[in-house]
Amino acid sequence: xxxxxxxxxxxxxxxxxxxxxALAAAGLSLVFxxxxxxxxxHGEFYMLGAVIAFAVTTMIxxxxxxxxxxxxxxxxxxxxxxxxxxxxxxxxxxxxxxxATIVATIGLLYMIQQATxxxxxxxxxxxxxxxEWRIQLPWFGYSGYKLFVVxxxxxxxxxxxxxxxxxxxxxxxxxTQVDHTTARTFGINVDRVYMGTFALGAxxxxxxxxxxxxxxxxxxxxxxxxxxxxxxxVIIGGLGSLRGxxxxxxxxxxxxxxxxxxxxxxxxxxxxxxxxxxxxxxRPHGLFGAKA
Amino acid sequence: MKVWTLHVALxxxxxxxxxxxxxxxxxxxxxxxxxxxxxxxxxxxxxYSGLLSLGHxxxxxxxxxxxxxxAQTWGVTAAPALIAGIAAGGLLSAAVGLLALRTxxxxxxxxxxxxxxxxxxxxxxxxxxxxxxxxxVIAATSRQIAGFxxxxxxxxxxxxxxxxxxxxxxxxALVRSPFGRSMVAMRENEERSRMLGYNPFTVKLAALTxxxxxxxxxxxxxxxxxxxxxxxxxxxxxxxxxxxxxxLGGAGTILGPFLGALLMFALIEAASNLTSxxxxxxxxxxxxxxxxxxxxxxxxxxxxxVKWLP
Numbered sequence: 052x053x054x055x056x057x058x059x060x061x062x063x064x065x066x067x068x069x070x071x072x073a074l075a076a077a078g079l080s081l082v083f084x085x086x087x088x089x090x091x092x093h094g095e096f097y098m099l100g101a102v103i104a105f106a107v108t109t110m111i112x113x114x115x116x117x118x119x120x121x122x123x124x125x126x127x128x129x130x131x132x133x134x135x136x137x138x139x140x141x142x143x144x145x146x147x148x149x150x151a152t153i154v155a156t157i158g159l160l161y162m163i164q165q166a167t168x169x170x171x172x173x174x175x176x177x178x179x180x181x182x183e184w185r186i187q188l189p190w191f192g193y194s195g196y197k198l199f200v201v202x203x204x205x206x207x208x209x210x211x212x213x214x215x216x217x218x219x220x221x222x223x224x225x226x227t228q229v230d231h232t233t234a235r236t237f238g239i240n241v242d243r244v245y246m247g248t249f250a251l252g253a254x255x256x257x258x259x260x261x262x263x264x265x266x267x268x269x270x271x272x273x274x275x276x277x278x279x280x281x282x283x284x285v286i287i288g289g290l291g292s293l294r295g296x297x298x299x300x301x302x303x304x305x306x307x308x309x310x311x312x313x314x315x316x317x318x319x320x321x322x323x324x325x326x327x328x329x330x331x332x333x334r335p336h337g338l339f340g341a342k343a
Numbered sequence: 344m345k346v347w348t349l350h351v352a353l354x355x356x357x358x359x360x361x362x363x364x365x366x367x368x369x370x371x372x373x374x375x376x377x378x379x380x381x382x383x384x385x386x387x388x389x390x391y392s393g394l395l396s397l398g399h400x401x402x403x404x405x406x407x408x409x410x411x412x413x414a415q416t417w418g419v420t421a422a423p424a425l426i427a428g429i430a431a432g433g434l435l436s437a438a439v440g441l442l443a444l445r446t447x448x449x450x451x452x453x454x455x456x457x458x459x460x461x462x463x464x465x466x467x468x469x470x471x472x473x474x475x476x477x478x479x480v481i482a483a484t485s486r487q488i489a490g491f492x493x494x495x496x497x498x499x500x501x502x503x504x505x506x507x508x509x510x511x512x513x514x515x516a517l518v519r520s521p522f523g524r525s526m527v528a529m530r531e532n533e534e535r536s537r538m539l540g541y542n543p544f545t546v547k548l549a550a551l552t553x554x555x556x557x558x559x560x561x562x563x564x565x566x567x568x569x570x571x572x573x574x575x576x577x578x579x580x581x582x583x584x585x586x587x588x589x590x591l592g593g594a595g596t597i598l599g600p601f602l603g604a605l606l607m608f609a610l611i612e613a614a615s616n617l618t619s620x621x622x623x624x625x626x627x628x629x630x631x632x633x634x635x636x637x638x639x640x641x642x643x644x645x646x647x648x649v650k651w652l653p
Contacts, residue, residue: 089449144634149449150395154590154633157583161626169620279460282453317468321461328457331450332442 056190058309065308067197067266070204071259073300075277076284077211078255080296083285085228085248088147091156094278095163096134096253100126100260101269102167105176119181119265126261127254134253138246147245160274167271175268200262207258212293224248279320280307283327346653350515353598354508361504366496371612373503375604377564378588380510382600384557385585390594391518392550393530394444397582398455401439401462402555404577406432406562408466408473411572414485421488421502425563432559433552435462440551444544456579463577478573486567499568506564507601510557515597515653517553526550527595558585587625590632593639597653602640 079093104122111118137159145151184195215221227234227244235241259277267273280303288299303323310319357376361369381403388394409431410424419427443454466473473479483494491498517523525546528536533543566572575581584607585600592603607628615621636643645652 089453141630141634150452151633151637153395153397153449153452154586155630158626158629158633161622162630163626165620165623165626169618169623282457286453315468317464321464321468324457324461324464328442328454328461331454331457332445 053190056188057312059188060191060193061309061312062305063193063197063308064312065305066201067304068307069301069304070201071263072277072280072284072304073208073297074204074259074262075256076281076288076296076300077208077293078252078259079281080285080288080293081255082249082252084292085224086142086147086245087149088142088152088249089149089156090249090252091153091278092137092159092163093252093256093281094274094276095160095167096130096256096274097260097277098167098269098271098274099130099133099163100257101178101264101267101273102171102260102271103129103257104261104264105178105269106171108178115179116181119178122178122261123258127257130257131250131254135246135250138249142249143242143245164271164274171269171271173271175270175273177268178264180265194266196265200266203262204259207255208293208297211255215293220247279324283323286327286330346515346519346651350511350597353601354504354511357504357507361497361500369496369500371608373500373568374565375608376503376507376601377561377568378584379601379604380507380564381558381561382585382588382592382604383510383514383597384554384561386589386594386596386600387514387517387526387557388551388554389586390589390596390599391523391530392526392547394547394551394554395448395452395586396455396551396554397452397579397586398439398443398457398459398462399554399558399585400577400579400581401455401459402432402436402558403562403565403581403585404462404466404574405435405555406559406564407566407572407576408562409559410563411479411481411566412472414481414567415479418482418485420484421486421493421567424485424567425560428563428566429556429560432562433556436555436558437548437552439555440548444547444551456582459577459579459582463574463579466574466577473574474572476574478571478575481566481570481572486570493568494570503564503568506560510560511597511601514557518597518653522546522549530595583625583629587629587632590637590639591628593641593643593645596639596641596645599639599641606640 075093075097079090082088082090103126107122107125108115108118111121141155141159142152145155180196182196185192186195186198215225223234223239224244226237227239227241231241284296284299284303287303288295288297307319310316357372360372364372381399385396385399388396406428410428413419413427414424439455439458443451443458446454467475483492486493488498488502493499493502518526525536525541528541529543529546529550537543562576565576588600588603588607590603591606592599592601610624610628611621614624632639638646641652
């Protein structure tokens with residue numbers, strides 16, 4: 052294969068990574084933006100999405116497309132319910148103290164991961180894609196499902212943007228983000244906003260997990276890498292900014308695709324993590340801003 | 344006086360324990376003491392100076408690889424290897440501190456986490472030198488100290504106990520010294536201590552470096568006593584464990600890290616007979632501690648009953 056088509060393939064793979072990454076990172080960014088909580092367990096919500104998708108598609112008989120649509124609805128709802136419970140039982144009792152919530156979500160990470168190991172097992176399981184459809188390009192064939200993932204993620208992100216900027220609920224969330232004390236004096240139930248935000252963030256991660264599972268297999272340790280990448284995206288993109296998150300996800304996803312096809316993936320990750328650390332050290336205000 | 348008596352009594356009890364316990368339990372206790380040294384170092388940064396780091400695995404691994412690579416490359420014996428490990432931990436923590444201490448709070452946690460992750464990935468990337476995922480075994484000739492073979496039970500236990508005693512008494516002396524007080528001042532109120540003429544950056548950098556020396560020493564000792572160096576010791580899990588030990592035993596107490604390590608080991612040992620998902624306990628313990636007992640066991644005891652506990 053010549054260099055041009057090879058690069059095209061790398062970019063297309065990168066676009067798929069960007070799409071799921073943008074979904075997961077949007078959830079993380081939303082939670083940090085509104086609640087000032089760094090959710091270390093975010094990757095586990097992603098993993099749960101994939102694992103629940105596996106469970107749902109094996110339980111529902113009939114055509115794979117139908118089972119997959121069911122998974123797309125059930126998995127985010129279940130994960131959102133779990134996140135809402137975690138918010139009520141843990142985060143709320145910590146008064147959303149930034150440092151204590153990090154420790155607590157690390158604990159949550161282990162609990163979710165190990166509970167999944169107990170009930171689901173250590174195996175990686177595949178899920179059949181809802182449709183088999185290949186696009187034949189002049190140089191190589193490409194999975195139509197992967198393009199569908201990009202399209203679906205774009206659709207969800209657009210819906211999220213519309214929700215945040217065009218609805219009353221979105222307005223309330225943004226008001227809470229700006230100043231939760233003033234929001235409370237205006238009669239906004241801040242506790243409920245926080246719970247909803249945490250559930251919504253988790254649901255976005257779960258949705259990314261469901262979308263990715265026909266491409267990657269469902270495994271109880273699959274949450275680690277997306278968590279790290281989502282962190283990188285959120286920090287580089289600027290917190291709470293949906294547009295920044297999207298742009299950063301595109302940059303990170305595409306460069307990840309290109310770099311890991313031409314260079315060692317480990318080196319790419321080393322550079323990315325160091326870059327994030329240095330961004331935080333030298334440009335803290337654009338990024339982790341008000342805190343510190 | 345009673346403070347010193349208490350700590351010397353603990354050391355004496357640990358010395359006696361060697362003769363009372365089975366070799367299996369004694370080896371476990373040696374491991375716990377080494378990890379307690381790691382946790383004591385973590386406690387100097389987190390418990391006393393208020394620096395919540397999520398990247399101490401980096402310093403532990405620096406000590407481990409510093410000692411392991413010195414042994415492998417130059418074939419040195421255990422004592423120089425230990426010094427190499429301590430130096431590696433101290434140097435790396437000072438370097439990380441110079442950058443990371445420009446941030447605070449949540450940013451500091453993320454920056455240290457990212458540095459540790461980069462360190463872990465570097466170990467994997469440099470597989471020809473570090474052995475990558477598989478790691479390497481330290482040669483028997485390098486596990487000798489003053490004629491004793493650290494691979495055998497009694498010298499291993501005694502070496503762990505010696506390191507533990509030195510670390511324990513040093514940190515006790517340290518936190519009761521004027522410098523120790525200034526560390527606590529950083530934790531309690533950085534602005535006010537700045538007004539009193541302390542330079543917070545210098546104090547915190549010194550505290551983090553000390554913490555790195557401890558972590559490096561513990562990592563080097565772990566490598567030399569148990570003979571194996573591997574990338575798994577650089578993972579995030581080894582940044583979380585000392586935090587868990589400190590939170591359980593009591594942040595800002597001298598004996599807390601040891602107590603936390605001991606209890607957590609017992610808990611995990613009991614649970615791993617029942618299930619393979621014993622790390623669930625680590626998670627549950629973190630959540631329960633942060634919710635219901637943020638001061639830990641000794642922190643609560645100090646608050647309620649024994650006011651003089653250091």
